[in-house]
Amino acid sequence: MENILNYIKINELISTSGQPKIEQFEQIKNEDFEVVINLALCDSSNAILNEDKIVTSLGMTYLHIPVDFINPKISDLKLFLNAMQAFGGNKVWVHCAKNYRVSAFMYVFHKYILKTPFEQIDLSIFNKWQPEQNWQELMKISLDELYTY
Template sequence: MSEILNYIKINELISTSGQPSIEQFKEIANNEYEVVINLALHNASNAIENEDKIVTDLNMAYFHIPVNFENPKISDLKLFLNLLQALGANKVWVHCALNYRVSAFMYVYHKYILKSPFENIDLSIFEEWSPPKIWQDLMKVDYEDLYKA
């Protein structure tokens, strides 16, 4: 799994990464992941054509929440948080093009849903990606405001 672009294991049920290859999706399925969530746009430079078919042919569920990197929306984050909570005890792989979108969304998930202490959140991806203001603002959203949007 460590060969997958920007792989981060969040816990026993959730892992994240940049875009996996077709072979890596097979590895993900072989590691008993049940669900793949893709936050990248379908036309990302490293997107895989027919990713939904590839993933579902491997007997995993597939959800696509296309998040515009230049203009992420609160509604995207809200949909992601609701979906991840609804998946409960399913083993989930979340990816985007480089694991930047996912890391920002997972930060909010850690903060408000898992209530992880800050020092327990893997922030290593932010060593290579310094989020622009629009992403920083999204990551600072107040939970109550999130559900007013």
């Protein structure tokens, strides 16, 4: 799995990455992943045409939550958090173009859903990407803000 762009294993049920190549979806399936969630836009530079058909033809569930990299919304984050909780017992692969959107959303997932201690969160992606102010604000969202939106 390490050959997939910016791969990060969160735990036994969740892994994240940048955009997998077509043939890497078969590798993901062979590792018993059941769900693929894509947070990239359809017109991202490395997007795959008909990714939904490729993933579902392999027998995995596909969910696309297109998150605008320039303008991420709290509603996108809430949809992601709800989806992750809904797929809680499944093995889930989450990706976007470079694993930046995913890492920001996963940070909030760690904080409020998994309740992972800060020092145990894999923040290595932030060595490659310094989140802009809008992403920093989204990552700092409080539970009250998240659930009153």
